[in-house]
Amino acid sequence: MFITNYIKDVFGALKSLAVGLKRTGYYFTHHKEIITEQYPDNRDTLVMADRFKGEVVMPHNENNEHKCTGCTACELACPNATIKVITKFDITPEGKKKKAIDKLVYHLELCTMCNLCVVACPSDAIVMAQTFEHSVYDRSELTKVLNKPDSKIMEGIE
Amino acid sequence: MWSFNKIAGIVDQWLNQTFNPTWALVFEMVIVGVCVIGLFAVLGLVLVIMERRVAAWIQIRLGPNRVGPKGMLQSLADTVKLLVKEGMTPAGADKFLFNLAPYIAMMVAMLLMAPIAFAKDFQIWNMNIGVLYVSAISSVSVIGILMAGWASNNKYSLMGAMRSGAQIVSYELSAGLSILAVVVLTGSLNLNEIVLSQADGWWIFKGHIPVIIAFIIFIIAVTAETNRAPFDLAEAESELTAGFHTEYSGMKFALFFLAEYINVFIVCAIGATLFLGGWMPFHIGHWESFNHIMDYVPSSIWFFGKTFFMIFLIMWFRWTFPRLRIDQLLNLEWKYLLPISMFNILLITAMAILGWHF
Numbered sequence: 001m002f003i004t005n006y007i008k009d010v011f012g013a014l015k016s017l018a019v020g021l022k023r024t025g026y027y028f029t030h031h032k033e034i035i036t037e038q039y040p041d042n043r044d045t046l047v048m049a050d051r052f053k054g055e056v057v058m059p060h061n062e063n064n065e066h067k068c069t070g071c072t073a074c075e076l077a078c079p080n081a082t083i084k085v086i087t088k089f090d091i092t093p094e095g096k097k098k099k100a101i102d103k104l105v106y107h108l109e110l111c112t113m114c115n116l117c118v119v120a121c122p123s124d125a126i127v128m129a130q131t132f133e134h135s136v137y138d139r140s141e142l143t144k145v146l147n148k149p150d151s152k153i154m155e156g157i158e
Numbered sequence: 159m160w161s162f163n164k165i166a167g168i169v170d171q172w173l174n175q176t177f178n179p180t181w182a183l184v185f186e187m188v189i190v191g192v193c194v195i196g197l198f199a200v201l202g203l204v205l206v207i208m209e210r211r212v213a214a215w216i217q218i219r220l221g222p223n224r225v226g227p228k229g230m231l232q233s234l235a236d237t238v239k240l241l242v243k244e245g246m247t248p249a250g251a252d253k254f255l256f257n258l259a260p261y262i263a264m265m266v267a268m269l270l271m272a273p274i275a276f277a278k279d280f281q282i283w284n285m286n287i288g289v290l291y292v293s294a295i296s297s298v299s300v301i302g303i304l305m306a307g308w309a310s311n312n313k314y315s316l317m318g319a320m321r322s323g324a325q326i327v328s329y330e331l332s333a334g335l336s337i338l339a340v341v342v343l344t345g346s347l348n349l350n351e352i353v354l355s356q357a358d359g360w361w362i363f364k365g366h367i368p369v370i371i372a373f374i375i376f377i378i379a380v381t382a383e384t385n386r387a388p389f390d391l392a393e394a395e396s397e398l399t400a401g402f403h404t405e406y407s408g409m410k411f412a413l414f415f416l417a418e419y420i421n422v423f424i425v426c427a428i429g430a431t432l433f434l435g436g437w438m439p440f441h442i443g444h445w446e447s448f449n450h451i452m453d454y455v456p457s458s459i460w461f462f463g464k465t466f467f468m469i470f471l472i473m474w475f476r477w478t479f480p481r482l483r484i485d486q487l488l489n490l491e492w493k494y495l496l497p498i499s500m501f502n503i504l505l506i507t508a509m510a511i512l513g514w515h516f
Contacts, residue, residue, distance in 0.1 A: 010494060017479065024216045024478040036220040 053113040053128040056083070056106055058146040065154040066147055068125035070101040077120035082110040090152075100153055108134060108142040123157050162280040162458055190282055194271050198264075198420055205419040206233040208466075209473055216477040243408035248311055251405065255309035260406070260413035262302035267420040269295045273349050274427050277437050277458035281350060288349035289341055292428055293334050296383065299421065300326040303385075306414070307402035318401025321391045321484055326383055328491040333379035335499040339365075339372035339506045340432040343515060353436035358443050360435035364516040368505045373433045375499050380425035381472055382487070385418060388479035389487060422469060430464035437461040443516065 037046065048054075060066050070087040088102040104126075118126055126146065136142060169189065173182040207222065207230060214221025222229035247253055273288035275281045285291060300323050307319020341347060343365060344355045355361075361369050382389035393401045403414045430436060437457035441449040482490065509515055 010498070013494075020478045021474060024474065027218055028212070028215045028474070031215045031218070033218055034220055035218050038220070 048130045048132075052130055052132075053115060054130045054132040055108055055113075055128070055134065056111065056117060056126050056146065057129040058104065058126050060148055060151055061154065064148060064151045066125055066151050067123045067154050067157050068101050068104060068147065069123055069153060069157060070099050071122065073120045073122060074117035074126060077116045079114065079116065080110050080112065082107050082112075083117055101147055104146040106144045106146050108144060109139050161456065162277040166280060194268055194282075197271075198267070198416065201423050202416045202419055203233045203237070205423065205469065206236070208469070209419075209476075212470065212473045213477050216474070237412070240409055240412040245408035245410050246405075248405050250311040252309040252311070255305050256405075257410070259302050259306035259309060260410045260417070262305060263299060263417035264413050264420075266295060266299040266302065267417050267424065269298075270421075270424045274424070275350050275353055275431060275436050276461055277456070280437075280458070284348070284350050286346075286348045289337055289347045289352070289432075292349075293330070293337060296421075296425075297326070297330050299417075302417075303402050306406070310402070310405040312405050315402050315404045318391075318393070318404070322385060322402055324484070325385070325389060325391055325487060328488060329379045329382040329389075329495075332375050332491060332495040332499045333383055335496075335503050336372040336376040336379065337428075337432060338503055339369060342503070342506055342510050343369070345510075349431055349436070353431060353438050356435040356438045356441075358441055359516060360433065360438070360440075362433045365506070365509070366515065368502055368509060369433065369515075371498065371502050372506065373429075375495055375502070376429055376433070377468070377471060377475075378490075378495060380429065381475055382491070384421045384425055384472075386422065386472060387476040388481050390481060391484055391487060422472060423465065426468035426472065427461070427465045429468050430461065434464045434468075435460075436464070 039046065058066050058068060070085055072085045072087075075083045075085045084103075084105040084107075085101060086103040086105065087099055089097045090100045092098050113128070115128060118128055134142070170182075170186065173185050176182075177185065210232070211221050213219075222232035225231045225235045247256055270292060272283040273281065273285055273291055275284075303322045303326070304319050307315045307317075307322070310316070340352060340361050343361060344352045346352060346355070356364070358364075362373055365372075385391075385393065391401070403411055406414060435441075437460050439449070439452035439455055439457065439460050441452060
C-alpha cells in the first residue's frame, strides 16, 4: 500500500533523525571527555595512538646491524615509488658473492603511510615509527637513506 | 520595573518635547537604525562564537580558546581580520550587481527586524499585517543570492545560486503554510496580537498535535531557507567552493556571512513568536498565581531565551545531520513536507472552526 509506506517512511525518518540528535545531544551534555590534543603546548606529555604511523625506519642493533636482505619486496609493494633499493654484492669470508643493500632510499615526501612495505617485508627489517614533526625548508631533506653508514646484515638472516 | 518599553517611552517623550513632531520622528528613525545595526553587530559576534562552541561541544572538542577569556573574543578578532582584508572584484564580473548583492542580503535582514516584538510593547513597527510582511520580505533574500551568483562570472557561483534559488523558493511554501497554522488559530496577522493570544498558554501546547507538526515543519523549512546545513547546498553540494559567494572576499563575504546568521536569528524569533509565545511568559490557562510569578521574569528575557533555544536547535541539526543532495532536498519538500503541511492546515482549520484547541 502506497499510503502505509509513505507514513512508515515519515515516521522512520523522524525516528532516525531523533536517534542522531540523541547521540549528539549526549556529547553536548557530556563535555568533559575532550579529544582535542593541544599539540604545541603538550609536546612533553604527548602520547601517540598505537596505530599512528609517522615514517618508515630501519631498526639497527647495537653492532650496527640490520635485517634487510635487499630482496626489494618493499619496493615492489609500494604503490607510489617511495622506496628505492640500491643493491651491491658483498664478498663473504668463503669468497662467495652475496647480495646486500648499498642504500635503501626512502622518499618521505611521497609516502602515504599505507604500511604496505612493512607488511611485504619478509624479514621484518623495516617498521613504522611514530615521529611526525617532519617539516623542513628544502624537500631534498625529506629523501632519507634508511640504512646507517657501514652497517651490515645481521647474522642468520637470509 | 526596568523595561525596554519605559526607556523607549522616555526617549520619545524627550524628543517630542525638545523638537517638533517631524524632527522627533526623524531622530527616532535614526536611533532605531543605529540600534538595529548595533544589534546586528552584537548578534553576529555572539552567534558565531555560539556556533563554534556548540560545534566543539558536540564533537567533543575544545573550540576557540585562545583569544580573550575562554576564547570569547575570537569572533571579534575574526571581524578585525575580515575588515583589513582586500575586497576583490573579479575581472569579468558585473561590478555593480556584484557589489550590490551583499547589501541586498543585509537590507532584507534589516527589513525583517521591523515587525518583531522584542519585549512587551517594544516593537519597531506594530503593523497589522506583520506575518504577511515577514513572509513577503524573506523571499526577497533569494534575489540577493541569485544576483551574487550571476554577477560573479563563475560557473560554481551560478550553480550554487541556482540550487539555492530552487531551495529557497520551494521551502518558502511549507514555511508559509506552517506559519498560516498559527494565523488560522489566532485569526490575526499582527505579530503583537498573536503574542497576546498566547496569554493563556503557548500555541504549541494549546494546539495539540497539529501545531506540533506545524512547528516541526516550520523548523525544517526555515533551516532550509536560511541555507544552513543539512540544507547548505548554496555553499556546496559535494564540492566545497562556497557556492554563490565563491568570489567574495573580505568585508563583502563577511556581510553575506553576517546576513546568514541574522536570518537565523530572525526566523527563530518569528518561530518563537508564533509557536512559543514570543515575549509572553510561561502561562498555564487560569492558574492566576502561577502566571503572576512567571510575569516577574522580564519579557525580553523570555523572548531572547526562546529565540536562542530555537537557534540552538538549528545549530544542533547542523552538527548532527549529513548534507542532502539536491534531488533528495527537493524530494523532501515536494513529496513529504508540502503534502503533510497541506493536510495539517486542513486539520488546523477544522480545529479552529470547531474550537477544539484550548
